[in-house]
Amino acid sequence: MRELRRRTLLSAIGGTAVAGGSLTAAGAGIARAAPQRPSPVDPNIKKLLDRMTVEEKLGQLQQLPWAVSTGPGGSETKDVEDAARAGRLGSVLNIFGAKSSNALQRIAVEESRLGIPLIFGLDVIHGLWTTFPIPLAQAASFDPEVTRRDAEVSAKESRTNGVHWTFSPMMDVTHEPRWGRVAEGCGEDPYLTTAFAVAKVEGYQGEDGSGLDSKDHIAACAKHFVAYGGAEGGRDYNTVDVSESRLRNHYLPPFKAALDAGVATVMASFNTISGVPAHGNSHTLTDILYKEWGFEGFVVSDWNGVDELIAHGFAEDGADAARLALNAGVDMEMASTDLAKHGKKLLNGGRISERRLDQAVARVLRLKYALGLFEHPYVDEDDAIDKPSAEARKAARETAARSMVLLKNDGKALPIEKSARSIAVVGPFGDSDDLLGTWTFPGAAKKFPSGKVLAAVKAAAPHAKVTYAKGVNAEGTDTGGIPAAVAAAKKADVTVVVVGEPPAMSGEAAARSDISLPGGQEKLIEAIAATGRPFVVVLVNGRPLTVGSWLKSAPAVLEAWHPGLEAGNAIADVLFGKVNPGGKLPVSFPRTVGQIPCHYNHESTGRPYSADNKYTSKYLDLPPDPQFAFGHGLSYTDFEIGEPKLSRESVSARALRKGDTLEVSVSVRNTGRRAGDEVVQLYVHDIAASIAQPVRKLRGFRRVTLEPGRSKTVRFRLGAEDFGFWTNAESGEFRVEEGAVDIYVGNSSEAGTKRRLTIT
DSSP states (O other): OHHHHHHHHHHHHTSSSOBHHHHHHHHHTOOOSOOOOOOOOOHHHHHHHHHOOHHHHHHHTEEEEOOTTSOTTSGGGHHHHHHHHTTOOOEEESOOSHHHHHHHHHIIIIISSSOOOOEEEEOOSSOSSSOOOOHHHHHHTTOHHHHHHHHHHHHHHHHTTTOOEEOOOBOOOOSOTTSGGGGGSOOSOHHHHHHHHHHHHHHHHOTTSTTTTSTTOOBOEEEEETTGGGOGGGOTTOOBOOOHHHIIIIISHHHHHHHHTTOOEEEEOSSEETTEEGGGOHIIIIIIIIIITOOOSEEEOOTTTTGGGTTTTSOSSHHHHHHHHHHHTOOBEESOOHHHHHHHHHHHTTSSOHHHHHHHHHHHHHHHHHTTTTTOOSOOGGGOOOSOOHHHHHHHHHHHHHHOEEEEEGGGOOSOOTTOSEEEEESTTTTOSOOSOSSOOHHHHHHSOOOOHHHHHHHHOTTSEEEEEOOSOSSSSOOTTHHHHHHHHHTSSEEEEEEEOOGGGSSTTOOOSOOSOOTTHHHHHHHHHHTOSOEEEEEEOSSOOOOOGGGGGOSEEEEOOOOOTTHHHHHHHHHTTSSOOOOOOSSOBOSSGGGOSOOTTOBOOSSOOOTTOSSSSSOTTSOSSOSBOTTOOBOSSOEEEOOOEESOSEEOHHHHHTTOOEEEEEEEEEOSSSOEEEEEEEEEEESSOSSOOBSOEEEEEEEEEEOTTOEEEEEEEEOHHHHOEEOSOTTOOEEOOOEEEEEEEESSTTOOOEEEEEEO
C-alpha cells in the first residue's frame, strides 16, 4: 500500500498522469477517517519504563549539544559524558564521526545503569560531505527526485559517521524573501513544498519507513511546526498571526504529507502562533499533530525553545516553561535543561502527570528501537565515509544544473558559443570556492569547498583565452577594481559576470531589509554593460533578489542559487549548453522591497488592480506583477503548450467528497532545435467561495524532456482536495462547494490558457 501511495504521489508531480489529488489529500489531511493512533507500548519499552527512575525518564527527554572542538574526555564535553554515564541523557546533537560517537555511546550503553543508547542528531540540511544545492534551489528543479537523491546520499554518509537523526527537511512555506531561512525551504507554495517534503523524508528514511535500522538511512525531522515562514517583516524568530483557515490551507499541508510518509520526528518552531508560542501550543502540537493526525513519532524543541517561553512572556520561569512545553506536546528539550532540572518537582506537585511523562519517554524509546540502537549501538569505524564519492559528486553536479533557472536570454546570448576565442570572468564569485550555501556541515566546507566558476570555464573552453578580474568585493563600497574588470571585458568575446550574496547572508538569523545585490556589484554590472561588449550575468544567492535597473542592460541572466559542491562545473554545464536549463522559480522575485509581500497565490480584493482606475489595490510607482513570477523559467529551446482538455465539464461536490476525480490533459511540444525540459503547471481558481480563495493555486506539475519536434500529452487527475479548502472553524472544517472553477495550464503562474469546470 505504501508503494502504491508513493507511485500515485510521484505521478501527480512528475510521473505519467495522475493526481494532484493523492498528493494533496495527504498534504491537507482532508480524509476524515479515524486517524491512526500511537501503537500500544512495546513490551520492551514497558519493561524499561517500569525499571526507570524519574530522573532517568527525564533524562531521556534531554538533548544536549556536543562541543565539536574537543573529543570525548575533553573539558568541554564533561557535562555531556557525566549525564550519559548517569543515564540522564537521551540525545546529543552536533556530535560527529564514528570514533567520537562510538566513544560517547559506549559510556551510555556500558556505564549507565540501564544501558539505554543515545540518539545522535546533526543538521544535515543539503548534504554532509557531498554538499548539494540549497533546498530552495532544489525546489526550482520542479523535480522531487533531486531532493530524494540528496537525502539518500546524505543519509548514507551520515549514518556511517554515527549520525542517526537529521533536523531536516524544513517545510516552512513563506511569502517573505527578506527572511534568511527562505534558502532552507521550498518557497512560497504549499503544494510544491509538500512534494519535496515527502521525497526528502522517504530519501532519508526509506520509502516505507522500515529502513531506519539500516546503515543507509537516518531519521528525518519535519520542521518547523508551524507557520514559522510567516514571521513578521521576515525577521527571524518573530511573531506570526494566522487564522485557522490560513494555518490549515497554507502552512500545515507539507507537515501532514510528511507524517503520512512516515517522518520520525517533528520540531517545534520559534514563533508565536496567534499569540501562543509554538513550544507551548497544545492546539497545534497535541490537538492537530497527535489527536487529529495520529502522529506516532516525537516532538523535539528547537534550540533553547523551551526556555525561551520565558522571553515570550508566556512562562514565569524555567519550571513553568517545562510544564507548559511538556503538557502542550513537546517530548524532548534541545539545549536548555528546564525539564531535567524541574521535572521531578513538577511531577511531585501534580503540575505534570506521570502518564504524560511516560508517554514522552516511550515515544523517544520507540525511535531508538526503530533505529536498531539497542541491538547495534555502534558504527563500524572502518566503514565510515570520509569524502564524497564519484557517484555522489555526479549526483550533486546534475542536481545543481537541473536546479538553475534561466531568467532572461535576449538574442540567445546563452549558451556561449564554442567558437569564443576569449572569455572574461569577472565578479566577486567568479573565482570563489564559497558557493556551498547556508547550513553547510563545517567539516565539509573546510575539506571540500565548492568548485570555482573560473576553473570550470577554463575546462569547458580549453581553446579559449580565459581571464579573470574580481572587480568588486562581495560586500563593501570599494569600486577600485572595476577598471580592471572593464579592461578584461573589452578584450573578450564574451564576459561572464558572477555576482550575488555570500552564503552567510542567507539562512538562520540572516534577515535582510535590502535584498538587492550587496556592495558595489550593481555598479560592476553597469560598467560591464557600458562597454557594449557581449556579457551574461550569473546570480549565486540564497533568496529572491531585487535585480535593479541593471536588468535592462543584461542580455542574459542565469539564476544559479548557491549550487553546492559542484558549483563551478554545474554553472559551466549550463553556460556552454551541455545542460539545457529547465528550472522554474519556486518563489516570486519582487521588483523592490516595498512590493513585499509579492506572491502569486494571493487573494483578490474588492478592488483588484486596474491600470485605468486609481482607486484599486496597487502602488502608484510599480506595476502589479513581480519582476519574475512564480514558475517562470526559460530554455535554450522553445515549447508550445496546447489547450487543456477536461474529461468532463461538470462534477458534483458530493461525488468529489466520496473520492470522485476528473482528468485534465494537455499536449506539450518542443518547437525548437534542441532537446530540452519544460515544466507543465496546473493552477485552479475557485471563482466564488464562502472564504476568499487565492487567485491561483498550484495543483499539479510535471517536468518533461522532449527532443526537437516531439510532443507528449501530460495528464493530471484532480479531486476534492484540489477544489476544496479549510474554513476558520477552530477544529478545522474542510469544504467542497458548488460553483465555477477555472483551471489554468501553462509554463508559469501567469498562464493564460484555461478551462472552466462547474461543481454542482
